Amino acid sequence: MPQRKPTIPRFAVYAIVISIPLALLPFALIARVRSIHTSQPRLHFFQDMDAQPKLKAQATSARYADGRAMRPTVSGAVARGRLNIDDHFQRGKVFRDGKWTWATTYPDRVPITMQTLERGRERFDIYCATCHGESGNGLGLVHRRAEKLQSSGWIQPSSLHVIDPKTGKLTYGTQLYPHGKMFQIITHGVRTMPGYEAQIPPDDRWAIVAYIRALQLSQNAPIDAVPPDKRPALR
């Protein structure tokens, strides 16, 4: 009998051809998982000490009825070193001629330096510019959006550069609107404007007041106040 050369049968060839893409399938599945977002928490193969019983900031805890691990401060409690005894610094008020009036100067703790003004600019841009605009003209992006949505209760944030018609002076300028009052508006808000006591510490609030004064000067400065070499850029 002549020896026939053995050949690989059809089915084995198919099996090999199919198994190669099959072997690549898991990679394709993983690549897909990598490219999508999932609302499932990640797989935890090893628990290690990933979730410890200790409580972290803003976590929940079953121990308290309201579920908060971070306990809210008891009302009236004062942290050490946080007692509000400096009325000028904390409330913007001074006792003068037998009565409390708005401070017209900055507290001693707040030196008016370039650094303070820079800090004030940064803080103004974070907390105020969204509504009042970066130049303080009352046309921040949130205001524009609210106008477009025609929100009924929304009132335009005041422009910090308006002129009082009676006196011809800046309504929110130093003469009609003392530093202390501006400080108090930032702290507690006014009418529809919210207060920022919880978000901005007092020294930053004073820095913002100082920066607003600089803004007001810059927006109403006569051209003579600009150094001659910079004037062409403004015209």
Add this chain to the structure above:
Amino acid sequence: MDSSGQFHFPRWSNLLLPAIGVLAVTAPIYLITLVGYGASPATINVGYRPEQPVEFSHAIHVGELGMDCRYCHTTVEQAAFAAIPPTATCMSCHTNIHPKSIKLLKVRESYQTGQPIEWVKVHDLPDYAYFDHAAHVNKGVSCLECHGRIDRMEVVHQAEELSMGWCLDCHRDPTPSIRPRGQVTNMEWDPAMATDEEQAEIERIHKSLKSTRQLTDCSTCHR
């Protein structure tokens, strides 16, 4: 099978011998790459996007309205933890913007009852690892490096691995990821935009960085 009942490999199977040899070499390599690829932090950690109780969108508030991260996450510059804002912060605008929106129902409820909204934590390191926001933000490491383009996310998802190897990659040489402090929350900033002053500040920060040894010491992150 032949008549004796014994099994004989068919003669053609000899032709597959080299293929079996190849398989013996490739199979372990295949398994190792599969597990390495599938179980890597880039597969497991990245892309987690839990459903939140309120449809809060960073794309609207940061991307469109230009709000700064610190308006809401007020503690990033002072504390290890980046605080999720209290409901009062939302109500500073939403008392008058979309005051009746159904999407804000939970926010108004929370404001009235004082019960906090239960946001689901997205980025969550194991409890044995220590992380500090202030240490990074005050040295000019941007939110972008670790959280991605938050200003384009409708719903926050995890964009980076947050694995130990990933932390160390930067800690070995953080200098390329340092920016001026004032630009830390600016998602559009590009080193090419740096002014001379900012360039000087970057160099000042480079000089003030802790040594690589200190930054890669186990006790920096496991304390």
